[in-house]
Each structure stands twice: as C-alpha cells, then as structure tokens.
Amino acid sequence: MSSTTYRLAIALLGKGSTNHLHRKEVVEAFLQRGVSIHFLVREDYIDILSRIDTCAYSTVSFAKLSGFRAFLKPIFEYVRNLYPSSDPGRKSYFGMMSRYKRSASFRVLDHFYRFLARYQAVVRCIAFLEGYFALYDTVLGLDPKKIDQLLLLGVGTASSELEGHLVWWAKDHNIPIVSIIGNYDNLTSKGFRGVPVDRLLVWGPNMREDAITFHGVPEDKITEIGSIRYNTSFKTLPGNKEEFIISLGLDPHKKTILFAGFFYEFHYFEMMEIYRLLLAKGTDCQLILRVYPNKMLMSSVFMAPLLDWAEKQEGVYVSIGDPDFGSGSQDKSVLQIEEYELCNSLSCCDCVVNIFSTISLEACIFDKPAINMYYFQEPLSALARTPLYHDYEKFFHSRRLVSYGAIQTTRNRDELIAAIEYALEYPSRLATERKKTVELECGLFDGGACKRLVEACVQEYHQR
Structure with missing residues (x-):
C-alpha cells in the first residue's frame, strides 16, 4: 500500500447517516486522493441502499450484552x-x-x-467505564485488518449508540477514527459523548464551542468543515421553481406554505385545519405537508387515513420524509431521509411552519420566514392523566436558535394564522437575522465541505 492510499470504512448506522456520508460527492473526493471506501451498513438497510459502484459494502451487527x-x-x-x-x-x-x-x-x-x-x-469517567466494560467486543463480522481508518457520524450520544460500539471496537484494534457531526443540535441535546475523540469535524463556530464546552474536546482536535448536506444537496438539488411546483400538481402563481411536522399526529391535522381556515379567509395559498421521517409515526393508525385524505384536497401535496418507511426496523432510526422534495420545497415555498426542528435552520438557509407551531392538543376530559409533552422550547439549541430573532414562535391557532399571513405578505422581514443564524450555526457554506472532509481524514491518517 502506497503512502497516499489507504482503506477507509464509513459507518452507516444512525439517523440520516446516508444523507451525510453515502454520497457520490464524498466518494469521488476520497477516490481522487487514492482512498478506497468500504461502507459498513446496518443490517436492515443493506438491501435498501442504492449502491455506489466504486465502493464495497458489508453489514455490521452487534452482540447482545449479558x-x-x-x-x-x-x-x-x-x-x-x-x-x-x-x-x-x-x-x-x-x-x-x-x-x-x-x-x-x-x-x-x-x-x-x-x-x-x-x-x-x-x-467522562462513566463514558470510559462504559466502553471499557461493555462495548469493546460487541462488534461482529468485521475484519480489523481490512480497515485503516474509520469515519462515522456522531460521538456515541443518544441516537448514535451503535457508533459508540464501533468506536470502542476500533480503539481495541488501534484503528484511527474520525467523527463528524450530522445535525446542529447533536452536541447540545443528546447528553455527553460516549466515546473518545481523535478528530472531530464540525460545521462552524457554534458547534466548535459546543464540542469544547459540553464535551471537553480539546480545541486542537476539532476541524470546521461546514455541513456536508448543506454544501451539496442544498446547493445542487433545487431546480426551476415553476417546474417543481407544477410537478407536485400545485399552482406556481400561488403562495406556498411548507409545513414540516414532527412526531405528533395532532399537528398534521391542525395544519390541515389552518389551511382550510386560511382559504376561507380568502388567502390565496397552497400547502406542502411534509411528514417527519419516523417509522413509528408512519405506522400510526391516524396517519394513513389522514394522508389519504390530504392528498385528495385541492392545493395540498404530501411529501414523505422517509422514502423507505415500509422497510427497515420500525424501532430504529431512519438512515435515509428524502432530500429532493425537501430542498426544492424549501427553495420554492414562501414560508415554513414547523415544531422546533432543524427545518427552522434550513428555512433560514433559503431565506424563508420560519414559524414554530408550539401548542398541542387539548386533553380530553375522559383521560385519567393529562398528557405530558416535552418542552422543546427549553432545549439549549432551541433557545440559542430563537435568540437570533429569525424565528417566530406561536402558541395557539390564531397566532399561527396571523403569523403565516404576515410572512406571506412581508417575506423579507427578518432577512438579516436569518443570515446571521446561518453564519453562526452552519459555518462555511461555499460548496467545499467534501474537500475539507477528505483533507481532514487524510491528514489525520498520516499523523497517527
């Protein structure tokens, strides 16, 4: 093996990992540096992925602890x-x-x-004990002699537990590791990292500070590269607005509302009612109803009839976030999130409504007014206990994002309707705040994230 060529294993285990790492742009950038790619895929997704010809694939499984x-x-x-x-x-x-x-x-x-x-x-001590006693020998089916470096999403926090197993296994076999952060809230809302860090790739200045403050990662082990998704899909997928809107069966001359829901069925029903009320008031608009990528949500008894009905309504298009919702393990994270409709919907819409999700940040990237629908279904009197909903507004990443002043939070139906009407009428309001939000949260946004990813991995490998 020459000094410029080595074998990189990329793990596809956690939520959205294929959107960040299983990309032709990433593979081509590594191949140009003589680095071969071997994807390690969760067993339930190995038959779902559309494979890239120049890469190898194998499944990775994990032993149950006893x-x-x-x-x-x-x-x-x-x-x-x-x-x-x-x-x-x-x-x-x-x-x-x-x-x-x-x-x-x-x-x-x-x-x-x-x-x-x-x-x-x-x-920090607990994380070390967890890896030392519990995780180092749980990885099955991999030959460490065929892997020179490991690249994975996350740092072993909640929702990236399997990556934690793989890191401790790699440490036991002296395989160098590069970790990359996939979402803006991953370092602040998922607890403390469960793994040691050799090299951590983050988006921008806020994420760098999160890694240092929340996780004690030394500053010299952190590299800012920007977001892979935002530097690829968000720059290349959006096409002609009129053609895209027509392809959805909608009217390119009408104002378009993008609603990106969350786990709760109520919000999808509520948005459909708000859309009906807007039409009744004479607002000339249409709706893209984006369903959150979650298999449990898609299997809910409420969602199938709702979506069937919504698809039949004039001026409504239903966009499914998980294109493979009928496949894969129902109790595990979604690896592949639909991007074409998402990127084009964000590019073509006139305002975005969501529930304290990453979509708020993505609305800012496309300079679209962003509104939080932050209220829930009133409890029925027949219930023995009032439902408890997580207070997403209190989460650190939510507090910080709202603090920039770019995103409006509404707490009842009347407030939301008024906010939507205002956003459709004055779309440029808060444009300066949206630009500031993107600069602080997303970091570099010049299309060069894949190149910086490769440079960081190659440099880390040769410095080991």
Missing part, C-alpha cells in the same frame, strides 16, 4: 444522557420522563444520577 455488562450499560448511558443535568432543557426533559415513576427508590436513585450528571469529569 450479565453485569447488560445491567451496567443502560445505567451508564442514562447518566451520560442526563448531562448537563443543571441545564433547564435537560431538567424539563428527564423530569417529564420520570414524573409518573412513583417508587421512592426510583426517585432517590434518579436524584443521585442527576447529581452525578452535573459534572463533566464524572460523566
């Missing part, structure tokens, strides 16, 4: 996920999760765990 390791692993993970337990968002999130667990022993233990999760030094 004995004291199976007992310790969820405890270690839970304490890490609590961090930083002093943050208002973490307090609210985990407080709601434990509110109905009434046993005195659980409450005492939970208070102890929260006390531990206040301190970075403690969760």
